[in-house]
Amino acid sequence: MIESASYVYLAARDIPQDVVNGVTGVAGSPLRLVRSAGLTAVVSSVDLIEFGEEGLRRNLEDLQWLERVARVHDHVVHQVGSATAVAPWRLATIMRDDTRVAELLDSWAVELKASLDRVEGCSEWSVKMLSTPAVSTAGQREPATGTAYLQQRRAANARRTERAQNASVEADQIHIALSRLTIASRRLPPQDRRLTGHQGDMVLNGAYLVRDDQSEAFAALVEQLGTELEDFGSLEINGPWPPYSFATLEPTEPA
Numbered sequence: 001m002i003e004s005a006s007y008v009y010l011a012a013r014d015i016p017q018d019v020v021n022g023v024t025g026v027a028g029s030p031l032r033l034v035r036s037a038g039l040t041a042v043v044s045s046v047d048l049i050e051f052g053e054e055g056l057r058r059n060l061e062d063l064q065w066l067e068r069v070a071r072v073h074d075h076v077v078h079q080v081g082s083a084t085a086v087a088p089w090r091l092a093t094i095m096r097d098d099t100r101v102a103e104l105l106d107s108w109a110v111e112l113k114a115s116l117d118r119v120e121g122c123s124e125w126s127v128k129m130l131s132t133p134a135v136s137t138a139g140q141r142e143p144a145t146g147t148a149y150l151q152q153r154r155a156a157n158a159r160r161t162e163r164a165q166n167a168s169v170e171a172d173q174i175h176i177a178l179s180r181l182t183i184a185s186r187r188l189p190p191q192d193r194r195l196t197g198h199q200g201d202m203v204l205n206g207a208y209l210v211r212d213d214q215s216e217a218f219a220a221l222v223e224q225l226g227t228e229l230e231d232f233g234s235l236e237i238n239g240p241w242p243p244y245s246f247a248t249l250e251p252t253e254p255a
Contacts, residue, residue: 005051006034006043006101008093009076010086010242011112015040019083026072036102037109042080043101051094060092081242085120087112088248108249115247122183122209123240127222128191129174129204131167131233167232171204174225174235181218184209186245200233207245215240 007026020031025044034041049055059065070091077088095101105112179185190202210218219237226235 003048004045005048006095006098007046007051008089008095008101008104009042009044009073010080010088011039011041011105011108011116012080012084012086013039013113013116015042015080015084019080023076023079024072025076026069031076032098034098034101034105036105039105039109039112041101041105042076043095043098046094051092056092056094077242077244085116085122086242086247087115087119088242088244090248111249115249118183119209119243119247121213122211122243122246123215124243124245125208125210125215125218125237125239125241127174127178127204127206127208128198128202128236129167129171129229129233130198130236131200131203132231167201167203170229170232175204175206177225178206178208178218178221181214181221182208182210184246188245203233209243209246210240212240 007029009025009031015033017033020033020042023031025031027044027046027050029044029046031042031044034043050059059069073088073091077086080086095104175185175187186207188205188207190205191198193199193202196202208218222235222237229235
């Protein structure tokens with residue numbers, strides 16, 4: 001018999017049973033609810049061959065495995081998050097059994113309730129500023145002398161530096177303007193273009209916790225700021241999402 005454990009997706013104050021009825025988690029296991037301390041966790045069973053300490057160490061380096069588990073994890077969070085405010089757990093949070101999950105709710109009750117209060121009635125939005133690549137100098141006449149070549153290179157480098165500095169200032173101003181319409185905001189590290197396929201440099205990768213009744217105003221502001229960028233770049237907005245950047249906690253297995 002394969003030993004199993006409890007995979008924890010999220011916690012909320014209360015989750016009606018019908019929200020998770022018929023919904024499966026990772027490995028196709030049905031979701032169930034664990035309640036304690038006035039909170040509810042969503043869990044499913046996983047086997048320890050795949051999700052135990054050794055299995056996770058191996059599988060977390062497998063991008064296909066990681067993508068598959070992350071997709072299911074995100075689906076569960078979205079499904080429950082459409083019905084109530086949620087605090088997602090870190091990907092692949094594993095407890096030995098449901099008793100440990102209840103202990104987890106007990107030990108994190110203060111932090112969880114504070115997180116849920118903060119994100120109640122809110123959603124996360126992502127805004128990225130992508131700088132427009134500098135105009136290519138291909139086709140220009142070759143400099144006649146070595147000195148002229150060096151002068152041309154210095155001038156091109158100076159233009160690139162000035163452009164990068166201006167784009168950085170624009171990104172700072174955009175982030176400040178957007179933050180005024182939010183409950184909370186964070187600037188995340190730029191994403192690798194090899195993963196996203198974007199052109200130019202990602203000079204802003206912002207996460208914004210926006211009240212749901214302010215979402216239209218927030219989207220309108222993003223559009224307005226994007227039109228004011230001129231040739232510096234463009235803005236991309238995505239959402240709404242569950243508040244991963246503002247409510248995700250990272251517990252450890254209780255002793």
